[in-house]
Amino acid sequence: MSNIAYIPGDGIGEEVTRQGIKVLEYLDNAYNLGLKFEKFDLGAERYLKTGDILPDDVLNKLETFDSIYLGAVGDPRVEPGILEKGILLKLRFYFDQYVNLRPIKLYKEEFSPLKGKGIKDIDFTVVRENTEGIYAGIGGFLKKDTPDEVATQEMISTRKGVDRVIKYAFEYAQEFGREPKLTVCDKSNVLTYAHNLWQRSFKEMGKNYPDVEQNHFLVDAITMKMVRNPEIFDVIVTCNIFGDIITDLGAEIQGGMGMAVSGNINPESISMFEPVHGSAPDIAGQNIANPLAAVLAAGMMLRELGHGNLTPKVEEAVKDALENNMVTSDQGGDLSTDEVGDYLVQNLKSKE
Amino acid sequence: MSNIAYIPGDGIGEEVTRQGIKVLEYLDNAYNLGLKFEKFDLGAERYLKTGDILPDDVLNKLETFDSIYLGAVGDPRVEPGILEKGILLKLRFYFDQYVNLRPIKLYKEEFSPLKGKGIKDIDFTVVRENTEGIYAGIGGFLKKDTPDEVATQEMISTRKGVDRVIKYAFEYAQEFGREPKLTVCDKSNVLTYAHNLWQRSFKEMGKNYPDVEQNHFLVDAITMKMVRNPEIFDVIVTCNIFGDIITDLGAEIQGGMGMAVSGNINPESISMFEPVHGSAPDIAGQNIANPLAAVLAAGMMLRELGHGNLTPKVEEAVKDALENNMVTSDQGGDLSTDEVGDYLVQNLKSKE
Numbered sequence: 001m002s003n004i005a006y007i008p009g010d011g012i013g014e015e016v017t018r019q020g021i022k023v024l025e026y027l028d029n030a031y032n033l034g035l036k037f038e039k040f041d042l043g044a045e046r047y048l049k050t051g052d053i054l055p056d057d058v059l060n061k062l063e064t065f066d067s068i069y070l071g072a073v074g075d076p077r078v079e080p081g082i083l084e085k086g087i088l089l090k091l092r093f094y095f096d097q098y099v100n101l102r103p104i105k106l107y108k109e110e111f112s113p114l115k116g117k118g119i120k121d122i123d124f125t126v127v128r129e130n131t132e133g134i135y136a137g138i139g140g141f142l143k144k145d146t147p148d149e150v151a152t153q154e155m156i157s158t159r160k161g162v163d164r165v166i167k168y169a170f171e172y173a174q175e176f177g178r179e180p181k182l183t184v185c186d187k188s189n190v191l192t193y194a195h196n197l198w199q200r201s202f203k204e205m206g207k208n209y210p211d212v213e214q215n216h217f218l219v220d221a222i223t224m225k226m227v228r229n230p231e232i233f234d235v236i237v238t239c240n241i242f243g244d245i246i247t248d249l250g251a252e253i254q255g256g257m258g259m260a261v262s263g264n265i266n267p268e269s270i271s272m273f274e275p276v277h278g279s280a281p282d283i284a285g286q287n288i289a290n291p292l293a294a295v296l297a298a299g300m301m302l303r304e305l306g307h308g309n310l311t312p313k314v315e316e317a318v319k320d321a322l323e324n325n326m327v328t329s330d331q332g333g334d335l336s337t338d339e340v341g342d343y344l345v346q347n348l349k350s351k352e
Numbered sequence: 353m354s355n356i357a358y359i360p361g362d363g364i365g366e367e368v369t370r371q372g373i374k375v376l377e378y379l380d381n382a383y384n385l386g387l388k389f390e391k392f393d394l395g396a397e398r399y400l401k402t403g404d405i406l407p408d409d410v411l412n413k414l415e416t417f418d419s420i421y422l423g424a425v426g427d428p429r430v431e432p433g434i435l436e437k438g439i440l441l442k443l444r445f446y447f448d449q450y451v452n453l454r455p456i457k458l459y460k461e462e463f464s465p466l467k468g469k470g471i472k473d474i475d476f477t478v479v480r481e482n483t484e485g486i487y488a489g490i491g492g493f494l495k496k497d498t499p500d501e502v503a504t505q506e507m508i509s510t511r512k513g514v515d516r517v518i519k520y521a522f523e524y525a526q527e528f529g530r531e532p533k534l535t536v537c538d539k540s541n542v543l544t545y546a547h548n549l550w551q552r553s554f555k556e557m558g559k560n561y562p563d564v565e566q567n568h569f570l571v572d573a574i575t576m577k578m579v580r581n582p583e584i585f586d587v588i589v590t591c592n593i594f595g596d597i598i599t600d601l602g603a604e605i606q607g608g609m610g611m612a613v614s615g616n617i618n619p620e621s622i623s624m625f626e627p628v629h630g631s632a633p634d635i636a637g638q639n640i641a642n643p644l645a646a647v648l649a650a651g652m653m654l655r656e657l658g659h660g661n662l663t664p665k666v667e668e669a670v671k672d673a674l675e676n677n678m679v680t681s682d683q684g685g686d687l688s689t690d691e692v693g694d695y696l697v698q699n700l701k702s703k704e
């Protein structure tokens with residue numbers, strides 16, 4: 001039995017996650033998973049009507065669930081940042097989802113902007129620290145709005161916070177790396193406090209994983225390698241802000257936001273899964289949005305709910321959709337959002 | 353009259369900057385520039401022999417020069433970071449070189465790792481703040497080396513520091529942009545103190561430049577755009593750490609470190625110019641290192657010394673070298689480092 005809180009959110013969030021739910025419901029039936037869904041309306045509509053972003057009673061209710069499945073938040077009528085911070089970041093911090101898991105996987109060679117790189121070359125995972133670093137929200141202003149103004153923003157790393165995400169990354173590399181190999185990405189040559197801690201944590205934790213190959217890249221160098229030699233990576237672990245940057249770069253080399261998935265994971269508690277793309281208000285409600293990332297997010301959630309055997313099945317179905325051009329127009333097909341979802345279910349069914 | 357302090361540094365630094373000096377000496381003769389060079393030996397050799405990295409008497413002496421021309425620092429016998437911080441960062445901060453100017457310019461289509469992007473598409477400049485932000489070096493440890501350890505690293509932005517680099521960027525966009533267009537890159541949706549200051553500075557400064565098109569990208573989004581649509585950029589202004597990251601990504605899309613140039617500029621005082629590549633100890637002393645970035649750095653220095661008319665001439669000579677394959681083996685040619693320098697001088701001569 002798993003209770004899934006389902007937050008479609010804004011714009012295309014509703015229609016793309018509907019396809020994810022479709023796939024989940026099919027698998028639930030076929031494999032007796034005992035999934036239950038409950039929908040929560042959070043997002044721009046609610047905020048504009050009531051002023052509520054994420055009220056306490058909703059937070060308390062969410063605590064009783066096993067997992068959260070999120071569509072997208074953001075609306076042109078709301079100042080950028082408000083909903084992202086008030087819902088997305090809030091949930092990450094509140095549920096202490098200390099791992100942001102971002103697979104960088106190219107499904108179709110022509111999607112990548114990189115010359116000569118195929119699906120074998122672009123297939124790694126970024127494990128981003130998701131609850132501290134410069135996302136702590138700590139800082140301030142001195143003499144604001146004067147020529148002498150000083151603004152500070154604190155990057156805070158705790159040994160506990162860094163240790164646990166590095167441990168997760170090592171274990172992920174052991175279980176899911178093509179080869180067991182973990183790269184730590186930091187700027188330890190300049191961030192001599194916060195990233196010195198990262199260095200020490202990585203080295204010490206690494207002693208427990210002698211079977212995992214271990215190496216280090218500075219963040220500036222890693223962006224170069226990601227576009228020149230992405231094939232050298234298996235699992236990368238990094239801090240919150242660098243993770244933010246390199247996972248978006250990664251999303252682009254894997255073919256853009258249409259395929260990028262994000263798991264906000266607390267292995268001991270409630271995790272949250274979402275497509276990386278935004279709410280795309282310009283195409284919302286037209287049944288033309290690409291649902292593949294939302295479906296892959298649902299697939300990733302299954303692993304966290306203890307059905308890891310089904311995650312690759314979902315990925316295979318998505319791969320088939322791409323190969324058979326059963327996709328939306330942004331990916332070169334002519335199906336509607338709903339039709340893509342239907343195809344995926346049929347595809348899964350046909351393989352039983 | 354211009355006095356140039358010349359710091360070849362480590363590894364290939366000596367042989368590549370020798371070609372830059374060759375080109376400068378030729379132009380000096382041809383155009384009566386009155387350039388004088390004095391060599392300073394800083395780097396690993398000196399550090400290993402004497403323990404000195406950048407002694408005060410050298411710093412004082414450097415103050416009497418008009419410009420600094422640097423090769424590369426770094427040596428496998430010295431712990432990474434020591435020389436970079438002790439020489440490179442030290443000079444940037446000491447001389448308050450608040451602009452790091454990094455042209456991202458593709459000279460030859462096949463050098464880029466990006467599909468379908470030609471030399472017209474990859475041609476923009478990053479103006480990186482170079483003296484503050486998270487490079488301030490401020491932070492500390494609490495309960496170091498215990499499980500309860502906390503490490504902090506402070507990002508500090510001052511209104512004065514941000515205003516001046518944004519002003520520089522606007523003026524650079526006016527003078528050198530393909531069209532006058534300036535993009536600010538930050539993470540203002542999360543760094544609600546430090547990058548809120550950036551936002552306000554950009555908006556207010558922008559009022560003085562109504563002829564310059566102005567837009568904004570979050571740092572995560574900009575890395576995506578840089579690999580998918582680099583043609584949309586003309587001049588980008590950003591903070592120290594994001595500048596570090598996106599300029600290296602930029603170096604890669606323009607064909608790798610072999611062509612990347614960095615100007616550390618204090619418009620009112622002493623600036624420093626360097627190729628971005630490292631000291632490459634493995635190929636040092638063999639006369640095979642690619643000198644083009646070092647030569648381009650010399651060309652960029654000429655502009656700062658008041659000979660901006662000569663900078664494009666140097667760039668043209670480099671372009672000719674590439675077109676005629678008068679380059680080193682890493683770029684597909686078979687010339688030695690020295691021969692490339694000689695070719696560039698001949699090429700410049702032939703155009704008088």
Ligand SMILES: CC(C)[C@H](C(=O)O)[C@@H](O)C(=O)O
Nearest residue numbers: 084085088089244541542572
């Ligand atoms: C929306 C924003 C606050 C968020 C972040 O910076 O973490 C997003 O970019 C992401 O990567 O999920």
Ligand SMILES: CC(C)[C@H](C(=O)O)[C@@H](O)C(=O)O
Nearest residue numbers: 189190220436437440441596
């Ligand atoms: C060597 C290092 C300290 C330096 C930096 O981070 O600024 C380098 O990466 C650069 O971009 O010039």
